[in-house]
Amino acid sequence: MRFAPLSMFKTGPARVAACALALTLGLATVSAVAHQGATGIVKERMDTMSEIARDMKALAAMVKSDKVDADAAREIGSRVAEHAKLFPDQFPEGSLSELSEARAEIWTDFDDFQAKSDALATAAVDLAETDPDDLDRSALRQALKAMGQTCKSCHESYRIKKN
Numbered sequence: 229m230r231f232a233p234l235s236m237f238k239t240g241p242a243r244v245a246a247c248a249l250a251l252t253l254g255l256a257t258v259s260a261v262a263h264q265g266a267t268g269i270v271k272e273r274m275d276t277m278s279e280i281a282r283d284m285k286a287l288a289a290m291v292k293s294d295k296v297d298a299d300a301a302r303e304i305g306s307r308v309a310e311h312a313k314l315f316p317d318q319f320p321e322g323s324l325s326e327l328s329e330a331r332a333e334i335w336t337d338f339d340d341f342q343a344k345s346d347a348l349a350t351a352a353v354d355l356a357e358t359d360p361d362d363l364d365r366s367a368l369r370q371a372l373k374a375m376g377q378t379c380k381s382c383h384e385s386y387r388i389k390k391n
């Protein structure tokens with residue numbers, strides 16, 4: 229599953245590593261048209277999620293190309309943390325719509341949803357606060373993985389897969 233080739237990547241050992249990373253981050257499920265037509269708070273949180281996904285891709289690109297810009301990566305870390313902190317407010321009770329992929333279980337287990345939001349914020353703050361001298365490719369890969377696991381864990385519990 230983690231090593232299944234994606235059509236967006238060519239195959240080959242280096243590409244397989246990139247695929248594994250993309251899958252770990254849940255980026256394979258990003259759909260450009262997912263939120264077309266959404267409005268209000270549902271649209272706002274979809275935009276937040278999309279910005280986070282964009283930032284994660286930028287980090288993944290640094291790892292992949294081995295061109296790590298430590299300051300830029302730290303900045304991304306703090307932006308992702310700020311975005312993750314918006315989640316609890318961007319999921320007010322019962323805010324579902326036809327286009328939303330949110331599951332109603334968010335509100336029957338909101339403490340857990342909050343904890344999963346905090347897990348992303350914490351992992352992102354860890355990246356933001358990494359000493360730039362220590363932020364090499366391998367450290368960034370680890371940070372990305374730590375953040376990516378929180379996406380996966382929350383999506384598995386609280387996001388409906390529509391495609």
Ligand code: HEC
Binds near residue numbers: 258275
């Ligand atoms: C605390 C839970 C939680 C965490 C953590 C989380 N997400 Fe989400 N995400 C959701 C939920 C719920 C939805 C569905 C929202 C909706 O459709 O109303 C979603 C939707 C998305 C979407 C689709 C947005 C759209 O336009 O429809 C993307 C992309 C996404 N998340 C990326 C990420 C990435 C990347 C991470 C980790 C860096 C992440 N998410 C972390 C809960 C979470």
